[in-house]
Amino acid sequence: MKRKTMIGVGVAVLLIGGYVLSQQRGAEKAAPATLKxxxxxxxxxxxxxxxxxxxxxxxxxxxxxxxxxxxxxxxxxxxxxxxxxxxxxxxxxxxxxxxxxxxxxxxxxxxxxxxxxxxxxxxxxxxxxxxxxxxxxxxxxxxxxxxxxxxxxxxxxxxxxxxxxxxxxxxxxxxxxxxxxxxxxxxxxxxxxxxxxxxxxxxxxxxxxxxxxxxxxxxxxxxxxxxxxxxxxxxxxxxQTIKTTLVTDATLASKQFLSGKVDEAEISGGILTNLKQSHPDAIKSGQKGRMAFIVWNAQDKVTGNTNFKRAISYAIDRRVLAEQALADGSTPAQSIVPSGEVKVHGKDFNAGLALPFDQAKARAYLKQAQVEIGEKKLTLTLNTADTDAYRALGVYLKQSIESTLPDVTVNLNRMPLNAEISAFNNRNFQAGTLSWSTDYNDPIDFLDAAYSDGAINFTKWQNGQYDALMKQINQQPEANDTRYQLEQQAARLNNDLNGVTPLYQVANVHLQxxxxxxxxxxxxxxxxxxxxx
CATH class of the missing domain: 3.90.76.10 (Dipeptide-binding Protein; Domain 1)
Incomplete structure (x- = not known):
């Protein structure tokens, strides 16, 4: 014990001496700070x-x-x-x-x-x-x-x-x-x-x-x-320098953090469960003003059909998706607008809005869609970005939709984000998953995703009632309940017609x-x- 103590003291002295020496030699110029x-x-x-x-x-x-x-x-x-x-x-x-x-x-x-x-x-x-x-x-x-x-x-x-x-x-x-x-x-x-x-x-x-x-x-x-x-x-x-590494796999990102290779890491997925037990102090988690949703090609015979989209929406159990498939703190979507952004009459914007899982309704709407489309067996090709969270999302959507709607086959098409965005812009897709982050505290930025004049309306979906609501909203000059109630109506209409189909509100999870x-x-x-x- 004494020997170990002496060795420890000796190391301490050397470290202190080294520090003093380095201070003397490098007093004029400190090493620039780098964040990884x-x-x-x-x-x-x-x-x-x-x-x-x-x-x-x-x-x-x-x-x-x-x-x-x-x-x-x-x-x-x-x-x-x-x-x-x-x-x-x-x-x-x-x-x-x-x-x-x-x-x-x-x-x-x-x-x-x-x-x-x-x-x-x-x-x-x-x-x-x-x-x-x-x-x-x-x-x-x-x-x-x-x-x-x-x-x-x-x-x-x-x-x-x-x-x-x-x-x-x-x-x-x-x-x-x-x-x-x-x-x-x-x-x-x-x-x-x-x-x-x-x-x-x-x-x-x-x-x-x-x-x-x-x-x-x-x-x-x-x-x-x-x-x-x-x-x-x-x-x-x-x-002075921020060294940045693209790591789409959350497990790999957490390993780099735990091994000391990086100082901060963005993560997602089920690994959060284990990290909460082993490194709770390193986790920085909270809700983000970012929603994930399905974008549909409105000009496609299948995905342009409203009843088909309704069937898909009712076939998704968003609570299971958020809590089990993603397991990263994300929460089920109640509309295309994130919860916690604004209040209407003192209640959260999404109070009274819902996107329930309902097998019976899903199958009933699919039957209507099959008659309208003229086909019994339907295939859906779903583009997803090649990241950890989107991989988990795609796997869950395929399992949930196919088990609830046996006549529907979901083909997952994973691709780099750049390629997915290019497919959206070129209208070369049937359906795809996308997330959108707001830059201001008003629901209009999310509702814009289904607006025919919207900058991010990749679907080219158009509905006269929805467009009329959006025009009304844009004429409201104040951030008040009158404006927000109109935005609630638009969100409720989108929930029904599925201009886009909301999935979950993204969690902001990092290790520091x-x-x-x-x-x-x-x-x-x-x-x-x-x-x-």
Missing amino acids: VTVQNPITTLDPNFADDIGSNLAEVQTLEGLYTTDEKGHVVAGMAEKIVQPTNNHTVYTLTLKKAQKWSDGSSVTAQDFVASAKRQVDPASKSTRANHFKDLANYDAIRKQGASIDTLGIQAVNDCTVKITLSHPVPYFNFILANQLYPINPAKVKAYGHKYGQTAATTLSNGPYMIKKWNQSATTWQYEKNPYYAQAKQIHY KKQLHNLNYPVIGYQNYQYAK
Whole structure:
């Protein structure tokens, strides 16, 4: 015992001596801090006018900054703009002044025109951006998109190099979130130089946010974020480098974390059960404003049939899906809108909404669909992204649907997320699973998935009653019960008609070393590495 104690003391002395020596030799320059993380989704693009997937949106938060931004807790604060402003003209005009000496990562100035150019490029029908609808509330949006009006009539202009004036067609209660999470600038000179390659590789990407991306292209499975020396708050950022590894398998991600190879890991799936027992202090879990659902090709003979979709919806036991198949803290969907986002008359938005498992109704609706389609045996090809959670989802859906509806065969088609999104955009699919995260606290962002004019309506489903409700909602200027009740009606109608079929609300589950602080996972938005310490 004494000998062991002496050895321990000897080691301690050597360590202390080594520390003192290293302090003496390296006092002038400390080693830069590096954070090692894993993520489950690849980056498909860092062109802010086309980034419409989870991996790209997470990367945007690290590399770009809007006129507003969010703090470590997800609250909206001033970003490139000097301050949060009060809109004028019946809450429809925002006049924002940029802070002085804001720079791109190449040292050039960020100007008001960079924000204007970004919004116009995104809305311009010629760009075919799936994010165009995020600016649907800007004045003249509909005239440009539907009537061929000039893009220069869009309600955004540069008054001068440092002032942006935005005019809305009507008051928007959540517009501060749009300014924080949607309106990112582009560098027009680089867009002109790189063309369609802008934001497709590290070399063709510019940052005005806390980090620059390095060692990345669209097929990369590892990349780095390096502190942007031109970012105004660069001195306040602790980590110089964020080393990122794409790990779609949650078990592998947890192993890398437990072995000390990474400091933070995104996980999902049944491994959470064991980790709760072995490493409960490492788990950071909570609900996320992100819903998973089935997207249907409305022009397909089978998946365009409403009764077939009803049959599929009633054949899914969402409680079993969430608690047993996923087992990661995700919860059953009650509608396409996440629970916990807003309240109506003091109750959660989803109070009174339900998506029950009902074998008898599933089979009854299938019989109607078989008559309408003219076939008894029906085949459904379901695309799923090749991640741990989607693999579990696909297996469960196949088992649940085929056991409840013996006349239906489900073929799973697993593919990389990039390929799945491409299939959606090209309408080369029958059905597929998708998830959507909101960037603002209003249900409209999810209801938009089934709206005929919606930016993420990959289905091309159209229903007159649903569209009329959506138009009514968009005319409501206040975030109040009147607006939310209309949104409830739209959610209930979608539950019945299955413009899209809701499945579950995603859990936000990560592993963190106890030495890591201030890295939070807000319900709305994404973790921001600039706040980590």
